Amino acid sequence: MELKPIGLxxxxxxxxxxxxxQPRFAEESVRGHVxxxxxxxxxxxxxxxxxxxxxxxxxxxxRPWKPKVIPYRDTxxxxxxxxxxPARPNPLGLSVVxxxxxxxxxxxxxxxxxxxxxxxxxxxxxxxxxxAFPESQAGWLDRGQVTDQADKRFDED
Amino acid sequence: MELKPIGLxxxxxxxxxxxxxQPRFAEESVRGHVxxxxxxxxxxxxxxxxxxxxxxxxxxxxRPWKPKVIPYRDTxxxxxxxxxxPARPNPLGLSVVxxxxxxxxxxxxxxxxxxxxxxxxxxxxxxxxxxAFPESQAGWLDRGQVTDQADKRFDED
Numbered sequence: 001m002e003l004k005p006i007g008l009x010x011x012x013x014x015x016x017x018x019x020x021x022q023p024r025f026a027e028e029s030v031r032g033h034v035x036x037x038x039x040x041x042x043x044x045x046x047x048x049x050x051x052x053x054x055x056x057x058x059x060x061x062x063r064p065w066k067p068k069v070i071p072y073r074d075t076x077x078x079x080x081x082x083x084x085x086p087a088r089p090n091p092l093g094l095s096v097v098x099x100x101x102x103x104x105x106x107x108x109x110x111x112x113x114x115x116x117x118x119x120x121x122x123x124x125x126x127x128x129x130x131x132a133f134p135e136s137q138a139g140w141l142d143r144g145q146v147t148d149q150a151d152k153r154f155d156e157d
Numbered sequence: 158m159e160l161k162p163i164g165l166x167x168x169x170x171x172x173x174x175x176x177x178x179q180p181r182f183a184e185e186s187v188r189g190h191v192x193x194x195x196x197x198x199x200x201x202x203x204x205x206x207x208x209x210x211x212x213x214x215x216x217x218x219x220r221p222w223k224p225k226v227i228p229y230r231d232t233x234x235x236x237x238x239x240x241x242x243p244a245r246p247n248p249l250g251l252s253v254v255x256x257x258x259x260x261x262x263x264x265x266x267x268x269x270x271x272x273x274x275x276x277x278x279x280x281x282x283x284x285x286x287x288x289a290f291p292e293s294q295a296g297w298l299d300r301g302q303v304t305d306q307a308d309k310r311f312d313e314d
Contacts, residue, residue, distance in 0.1 A: 049296025
């Protein structure tokens with residue numbers, strides 16, 4: 001299956017080191033914008049009113065994947081699919097960000113954890129009915145250490 | 158960007174009509190399994206302990222996309238990106254399902270809303286810290302009608 005970008009994500013982050021590892025740990029004040037390409041602009045209608053949106057994007061600046069990695073929030077190796085590490089067999093990123101406003105083909109978003117210039121593949125509305133399970137147990141992540149910013153471990157060489 | 162399947166999803170649903178529109182509306186008793194291909198099996202380690210996982214998969218049986226659709230939970234047209242409709246520019250599906258057990262290369266999952274034989278591209282652990290925003294406003298979806306099962310509107314012709 002071949003993916004084509006529907007837009008580009010613009011953020012203050014140029015490198016993984018120092019970038020929040022999840023939107024949850026990004027300052028609300030970290031703003032950026034998503035610029036949607038022309039054929040897709042009309043499909044943004046009705047997003048106003050959604051407080052958050054999912055962005056599916058290209059993790060294009062990660063190392064080749066390995067079955068085991070030491071994730072940011074742990075000190076021992078974990079199976080890759082039990083982590084949100086960026087070096088994956090299919091480098092698809094998934095982040096929920098705040099939708100602050102829409103200006104034509106541009107979405108202003110807050111709480112970004114995405115690198116500048118990243119290709120966007122899809123936008124989905126965030127719905128607590130579909131997506132929020134606040135009591136869900138999260139394995140090693142529930143016991144993981146608190147590390148909120150990325151370092152260079154998954155960067156390209 | 159080219160995606161390659163890491164496994165296949167097996168479920169009781171052969172057609173969209175009658176399939177739950179989201180895992181939230183699937184009976185817990187609707188079980189299926191995910192069969193992971195050999196190079197990726199070791200990367201499943203440490204998933205035990207996670208109550209839910211994200212599946213990213215190929216929406217391979219949807220019509221070509223349109224900028225506006227009448228979604229399952231409404232009666233008027235909405236911008237596609239404000240919906241979870243399957244007919245998208247990049248047909249990527251995103252569902253959170255219950256992880257019931259792992260048996261080697263197989264994950265037994267519950268609450269499925271995915272068609273049988275669907276290609277899987279990624280698994281991510283569900284973390285309430287990252288993913289659960291129970292109070293998030295959800296625009297037209299908050300006012301949408303209750304329709305829990307898909308019909309044929311997004312099926313291939």
